[in-house]
Amino acid sequence: MTADLFEAALRHGLRIATLLAASAIVFGLGMANLLRHMDRYEPALAQFGAMAALGAVLAGEAALLVRGRTWRRLRGLAITVVLGASALSYAALPDRRTSTEIDWVFGAANWVGVVVLLDRPLRSCVAFLVAHELTALLHLLVFDHPTQQALARFATGSVSVVGFPLCVAVMAAILHRLGAVAAASHLEIERVRASEAGTAEAHRRRLRRYGELSVATIPLLEGLADGSLDPGDPRVQRRCAIEAARMRRLFAEADSVADPLLHELRHCADVADRKGVAVELDARGQWPVPPVAVRRDLTEAVLTVLATAASRARVTVVGDADLVSVSVVADCDEVTAPNPASTGVRVEALRHDDMVWMEARWQPTS
């Protein structure tokens, strides 16, 4: 169970507990006091009305709780009903009885309000409790002509009437903040994990590329560095041209393009272009995207021939759903056709006068 789920479960539990406590206070303590002093109210019917209003709000909370929802837009209405019930109760309260047993609503409506505002920021609860306290204080000051004793009783009563619900509200607020922190750390952990996975993948890719380069490029560079290979030797130059084209192809493989085969061929052609070979690249038809290994086999023939082309070369792709054919025709010395690594790829070379035609074919279905 992740931290935010745990926090949600805690908050759910607190909500149930608060509802049960509020119900017990309203229907237990409140109702008992109301019934005991029924003949003192002016009239008693108003008190039952207030009790019914609080009961309706508690029932609403119970219904929402069962359905896993919150008050949302009805919250304002519910608070109005609670404060209204409180005002109604005080209006029908006999004088000089504020914060006594007869004043059942003083210790009941506060809990109902907290029930409604439990998932709101702490200041909402505080504001409600202050409003509730002021309603009672207003009645005390206006109708009770309070004695010092009455004021002391009111103050004592207020400690529990405001204090206990406030404790619950503070706890809810702390849980809420913990939840936010937990969610943020959860996101951060996910982000770090994703970035670690990306880094690991990039590392794997680099190792793979290094492995591929180590077969041909690195021995070539080492040979050039230690002088065992002569840069003036046409065979060495040819190897360099092939490795340069392979590296360009390797870099092009990471690009995200609509047609990777043509894209990589363009890069291979570009290497030859730079050393002064006029390369035409032309394509006809539409073909499925070959996998990287197949694309390497298809382009390998092209870059092998282009590496020795003297002045001009024509690279073409003709394809459909069943066959992709990559051809290169160039004026170059004898070249050996590379051996394709993938199944389904065949390479044929044809030599006629000073022209070489090498064709690599791939059948996607085979």
Next chain:
Amino acid sequence: MAADELITAVIVDDHAAIAAGVGSWCAHAVPPIGLIDAGDRLADVWTGPGAAADVVIFDLELVPGLPNFGELRRLVDIGRRVIVYSQHTEDAIAIKCVDLGALAYLTKREGPEHLVPAIRAAARGEPYTTPSLSGAFIADTAADRPRLSQREVEVLRAWFVSSSKELVAAKLNIAAKTVDTYITRVRVKYANVGRSARTKSELVSRALDDGLITLAELNQTETSL
């Protein structure tokens, strides 16, 4: 016209460098080809020395973005032998020009090695198929395209890929002349479908007379290969 007569061509192209380049290729051709530069004035193709030229080399887009198929049709309808020389490489445009009766379609990437033989072929009233047009034929998926034999498609494909008839012949183990025969058969099949034009009907009737293709082969119109 007699074989030893000087071939003349008129070029309509608004780019002076193109006209000058083509002029140079024609002058250096053996035997040379006389070229009249009409600039961007279409009227010079219809009147004056341009009207008598054997071949019209026609820039399809004198107004950029507006291929002038109408002018091509008028030139073909009056019996002129037209080579379309265009910067367009789109297959559909190439095939449309052929369908309108152009004897050759060249993209401006194709140089003297194709333009000079194309002018000579057009002067004889014969078609010339460049590798790019060959590519357009193999990629043609139009519903009304003619039915090509497997061998014809192989030759078209090899010609598109290699741009050398000697290589096509070597690759497919046939004589270079046979390569031309297959390519011409494709042009005859294309000439036989779609819009009628004098150049196209000449092409078809000559092919039938020479036994290059039979009526039965011409009338195979199913489009599936």
